[in-house]
Each structure stands twice: as C-alpha cells, then as structure tokens.
Amino acid sequence: MAVTQDPHVDWSPKWSPDGKHLYFSSDRGGSMNLWRIAIDEKSGRPGGAPEPVTTPSSYTGMFSISADEKRIAYVQRSLSSNLHKVTLDPASGRVTAQMSPVTQGSRLAVAPEVSPGGKWLVFGGTGKRDDIFVVKTDGSGFRQLTDDDFKDLVPRWSPDGKRVMFSSNRSGKYELWSIHSDGSGLEQFTRFAGPNAAVPVWSPDGTKVLANMLGMSPVLLDAAKPWAGQKPHPLGKMEGATEWFLARSWSPDGKKIAGDRRLADRGPSGIVLYSLAEQKYEKLTETGAYPVWMKDSRRLLFTHEGRIYRLDSRTGKREEAFSVAPQDFVGAVTLADDDRSLYFSLGASEADIWMLKAE
Numbered sequence: 001m002a003v004t005q006d007p008h009v010d011w012s013p014k015w016s017p018d019g020k021h022l023y024f025s026s027d028r029g030g031s032m033n034l035w036r037i038a039i040d041e042k043s044g045r046p047g048g049a050p051e052p053v054t055t056p057s058s059y060t061g062m063f064s065i066s067a068d069e070k071r072i073a074y075v076q077r078s079l080s081s082n083l084h085k086v087t088l089d090p091a092s093g094r095v096t097a098q099m100s101p102v103t104q105g106s107r108l109a110v111a112p113e114v115s116p117g118g119k120w121l122v123f124g125g126t127g128k129r130d131d132i133f134v135v136k137t138d139g140s141g142f143r144q145l146t147d148d149d150f151k152d153l154v155p156r157w158s159p160d161g162k163r164v165m166f167s168s169n170r171s172g173k174y175e176l177w178s179i180h181s182d183g184s185g186l187e188q189f190t191r192f193a194g195p196n197a198a199v200p201v202w203s204p205d206g207t208k209v210l211a212n213m214l215g216m217s218p219v220l221l222d223a224a225k226p227w228a229g230q231k232p233h234p235l236g237k238m239e240g241a242t243e244w245f246l247a248r249s250w251s252p253d254g255k256k257i258a259g260d261r262r263l264a265d266r267g268p269s270g271i272v273l274y275s276l277a278e279q280k281y282e283k284l285t286e287t288g289a290y291p292v293w294m295k296d297s298r299r300l301l302f303t304h305e306g307r308i309y310r311l312d313s314r315t316g317k318r319e320e321a322f323s324v325a326p327q328d329f330v331g332a333v334t335l336a337d338d339d340r341s342l343y344f345s346l347g348a349s350e351a352d353i354w355m356l357k358a359e
Helices: none
Strands: 010-015 021-026 033-038 060-065 071-087 108-114 120-126 131-136 152-157 163-168 175-180 197-202 208-213 219-222 243-250 256-263 268-275 280-283 289-293 299-304 307-312 318-323 341-357
Touching: 010 060, 021 060, 033 060, 108 152, 108 341, 120 152, 131 152, 131 163, 152 197, 163 197, 175 197, 197 243, 208 243, 243 268, 243 289, 256 289, 268 289
Parallel strands: 071 108
Antiparallel strands: 010 021, 021 033, 060 071, 071 341, 108 120, 120 131, 152 163, 163 175, 197 208, 208 219, 243 256, 256 268, 268 280, 289 299, 299 307, 307 318
C-alpha cells in the first residue's frame, strides 16, 4: 500500500514510538526536510496529508526519534558541486595544466557536456529543483534553459550545437525532450508506453539518438522523425541475465558505442563497447564508468575512484591521466572535440548532527 504517491523524493521512513505516525525525509517543501503522516493502525492507510516537521536545515536525513517523541536527532548535510577544467596534450592524453574552476558557488552543477566547437557547457543544476543550464567554458554567459518544478536531467548537445536533449518527468514519467540552446522550442521526443527513458546519446552525424532504458538495452531512434513515425530498434542484450548496458559515448567514426556495464544489484562494473556492425558487446575493463571517446575513435577516457584513465580500445592498455583523489567526480566527464580540454564536476560535502526538541 502506497503511503505517498507523488513526484517528490520521499525516503528514510521511521515509525513514531506510539505507531501513530510515519516520519520521513522529503523534498516536497522545496528542500530535503522532515515530514510525517498519520497512519491508521488497523488498516495501515494514511490518515491525512503529510505535514512538515521543519528543521532549520537545507538537507535533513538519517534521523532518529526518542522514545517520548520529544527529540529528533538528524544529520544536516551541505552539498555543492562545481564544474572544473584541465588541459590535455591530445597526442599523449596527459594533463598539461593545473585544474581550474569554471563555475563557483553553492549550486549543484552536474552532468556537463561541452558543445561542438568547445565554446559552451550544458549541465544539470540539482538541489531544490532540477533544471538545465548553459555557461561558456570561461565561466561567463551563464543562462538557464528550463525553469520549472519538473526534474530535467543529463542534458546532451546535438552535433550541430543547436539543440539540447535531456531526460525529464514533465509528461508524468521520464522521457527524452529537446530544447533550443536559447531556451526556446521545448519538445517531447519519446513517448514510450512503459519504461523510463534516460541519458540520450547522439550519433556523431546527428541523424540518430540512443535512448537509454534503465535495466534494459538502449533503443536506437531516428533524430529527425516525430514519435508517430519512429521504429525503435533496441540494441542487443548482454550475456548475463542481470547485466545491462548504459550507453555513454558514440565514437566519432560512428562505428562503436562506449558505455558502462551495469548489474542489477550494483552500480557501474566496467567499460563496455558495442559494435553497431557486428551487434556485439566487448568488455574492456572490470571497473570504471562514464567513458568518453577521443577523436581518433580508438582511445577513451573513463573515471574510477577519483581518477581518470586513458584506455586503448584495441590493446586494452590503460594509464592514469589525472587524479582528484581522495575527492571523486560527480557523474560524467566531457572532452572537447579537439581533445585539448576536459571538463568535469567535483563535489564538496559537509555534515553535522543536530537535535530537534518539541515545544
């Protein structure tokens, strides 16, 4: 039986000591805070709408309620993530200049992608709301593309730089949408009957789009056709019953797609290639995630535990290219099309334990 059933993120439920209320963390008030809902002990049904138990915190979670229900201990967590840049030597793939920030502040900037030509970055801004933003690679020209209560995630440039495709729940579940780079022309691209669509991947010539289907094989679509004219073509399944492919990057020569191997009970479990001609998967590594092709369609960069590795897809040889350890990258990294600039998001976190006393 569903106690809450709405677009908000509700988690970490705990019963009150007398069993009459269910406490939980939720972002339904704009930020992650504490809420409770009355429960009928006999039927288990909600006895009304959720009510706030507001704490003076921008993020409240992992709480514990005292036996007399007059004190609640909770974790107050402060998160931020900003975009950064390093310069590479395109021949060796080695870093040639120190890391420098592109964005600064308390906004959570994640999932960046550099535009064709290397002038702009598009990224997701998470926190109270999930919207899409663009900024020049020198940190100027900041602009917001979406501004609403829906969750707009993982934006990706079209190869001509005119549109941005992203995943959004604005239709009731996650589908792929696109918008012009100036924030106009919002359009729904996919209308799948069942599964959610996430993480779009454009073909290098802009004629195709891969829609990742979480837990399932990605689906190949025609970028120019409306949904009524589409003939979705799923990529082949991986061999393991519990493994699936999350596509990340299409090689510049158009022949292969790099992505993460995913398992039902775990996160990323290595780098995998899919050959479009052979319709076969090739596992390159046992660890790592977020691969991105270099312009020679042979080498890739990928992340693992705060390090970026350079990988030769033919020989399997890999070398560490850059490290931010013990910090870690927040999601994907993105490489300019001349292989000279690498962009990524780095996160910072602070947390304290607080006590809330009932008046």
